[in-house]
Amino acid sequence: MSVKKYGVFIAYSAVVDLRREGLGRHLAAFVRGAAGRDDIRLVLAYPWWLQGALESLFEEEGISFSSFEALNTKKNPILLSCYNFLRRWKKRRRKEEGRHSKLFDLFNRMRSKSLRGLVSARGITGFVCYGGACCLIFGLPALGYFVKNVLCGMKFFRKNRLLSFVKNKFFLSHEELKKDRLVSHLYSMMEEGELSKLVDLVNSRDDVQAWYCPTSFWPHFNNVQKPKLTCLPDVVLSDFPIKFAELNSRFPISYDRVKTTLLGGEHFVTYSEYVKWHTLVGKFAHSPEKVHVIRHGASVLNEYLTVDAGENSLAATESFSRSLMLSALKKSPLKYGREFQNPDVEFLFYASQFRPNKNIYTLLQAFRLLLRSHYRQIKLVLTGTTEALPELDELIRNLELENDVLCLHGLTTQELAACYNKAQLSVNPTLFEGGFPFTFTESLSVGTPVVMSRIPVVTECITDATLDNVMLFDPYDSVDMANRILWALDNREALFEMQEPLYKNMIQRSWKHVVTDHFEVLDQIGIERC
Structure with a gap:
């Protein structure tokens, strides 16, 4: 049997932890999907500074380095x-009280x-x-x-x-170091040189039929001479420019990179029809024939909690989930969270980084309504760090939610699964995503129902009017969000039963299907190039 080789171009920054990035999990799922194919061999091209991050990601996801071929720059620059x-x-770690x-x-x-x-x-x-x-x-x-x-x-x-x-x-402090203009300039120059070397390595591989880039932040990918396919998850920077600019002085550089990649790209893949037509066709005037919509595979987490103990499997799984939840609570940056020892407390759960489009502000307003107006005894567990959105600390204090909101950053996949499992309800209030949020299948896979924002990429997939009415809310309206959460808490089992048919339909699409769809597009653009 002949084996086709396809390449994946990766150029994340030297300080990124891929285990905590949505794109990292997407990469892991993509590699795992390809690993089961006898007729396909992946070649991962990346700068050497990502070696450790990739090893940590694949170790946590249970992926062997032998399942693909590595093509990298071998050494890091001395700088x-x-x-x-x-x-x-x-x-350095900040000194904690009493330690x-x-x-x-x-x-x-x-x-x-x-x-x-x-x-x-x-x-x-x-x-x-x-x-x-x-x-x-x-x-x-x-x-x-x-x-x-x-x-x-x-x-x-x-x-x-x-x-x-x-x-x-x-x-300079750590935060000042990241924002220092000279440090950023030198880092950009170093990155430019290393990625140019990486592109040269890629272009030297005549045995690779076509190349795939999982994001649009790397304009160097346009210099690859083989047939190439660029993924555009979203252009959230252009949808929330002011807030991103306030948080990051490098925002203009990041947006220029995305813009350069999109203007110079040949073929694209997106996760939704909305991004295809609204962004690539509408904003960047690409031909619809050059843009391919490939939806995500289902992301499920039940395998990370299941314990095979014969007749006692259910009890063993529950006990394992409780122990993981206690482990997750210890990752709170606050003493109150670390000392919180009740894994059975009722809580809402939102798994997401803290970014402007994630709509944490409205969620906090809605959560306060639950506590103060509807007198619900419940916590809110988040997975972001307030360092990403510093004003969140002040907002939590102003809303008097210091003892009700727990931020658990840096969770392992098992701890994430446990948080979903122990939650009364998962909530996703996002204002914008590139594809249908993973929250839905991740949460339902461990037995917890979900309420979500009514945004285009969600309504593309939820076409049942009844289901739309009971699980979706206006993400700009904290009262509507709070009312939807209240109804879901009071009708938890009924909501789960209503969502289960959609969940079972979605999990039919695995990441092997996603990988196959990508390879079919790569084959197609390779034929067109010839």
Whole structure:
């Protein structure tokens, strides 16, 4: 049997954690779908800085590196190694109340041991050794303080522009480091050079029939000489430009990259008819024949919770889910969340990063109505970090929801499944998505019903008027959202039964079907090129 080779071009940034990104999970599902094919061999092309991120992603998703061929740049630039070192140095854990950092604990243990050795030394050798250790241990902090606060403040250092420049860069905070213009400029130059090398490697592979790019953020993909297919999940940057610009000074650069990719691309794939016609055909004037709609495969999570224990399987699965929920609660950045030890508490669940289009603000307003106007005893569990939307912290405080909203960031796939399973209801209030949200099949796969926003990519798939009325709400109206949540909580089993036929229909489409559809398009554009 002849084996066809298709390539996947990946160029995520050096600091991304693919396990926590929707596109990372999409990539994993795509690779897993291809791994089961005997007639297909995937070639993943990526810069070396993604090696660790890919290994972590595939390990968590149970995918072997031997299931595909890796094509990468082999080494990282020295500049990137320096940047990563500085970034890790800046990103120290904040001291939690009543606890010290591991480094400080180690310092204390070494100090105590040296002092005990000094005062109990009976011989001159031991006395000298322990005395020297004490001088070193007590002298290092003093030296550090002297260098940073005394020497660096001297007139010579203040007037010497180079030394002053180095000092200022070195003592930037982690957040300032990410936003620093010089650091960003140097990083962009480094990225430009590495991706150009990656494109050269891709163009040297004559045995690969066609290439696929899973997102539109990498205009370098346009330089691939083989037949190529670019995926456009969405152009959410253009739909919410002001808010994204406020959050990220690199917004104009990101949008320009997307725009360049779309204007220079040949063939595209989207997850919905709406993105095809509204964005690629309507905004960028691409021919409809060049745009292919390939819907997601179903994302299900029940396999991550199921425990095979014979007659006791149900009880074992429930116990496993509770233990995972307790593990997830410990990932709260707040002491209240970490000390919350009731995995059986009733809560609403929204699994999403915090971005402007995710509509967290309206969800919080609706949630407050549930608590204050309808007197519901329930929590809200989110999976984002307020560092992404700093004003959320203030909003949560202003709404007096500090003890009602739990943010659990960095969940494993098993912990995510447990949160879905233990929730009374899953809620997805998003204002815009590129395809039908994964929330629906993920939640129902572990037995929890869902309410969602009434947006175009959702109404494309939910054509039953009755189901539309009971599970969809206006995402801009907090009262409508709250009313829909209330009805779902009071009619939980009935809603699940109504949603189950649609769920069973959706899970018929696996990621193998998705991969097959992509390969058919890649074959088609390869024939057209010939």
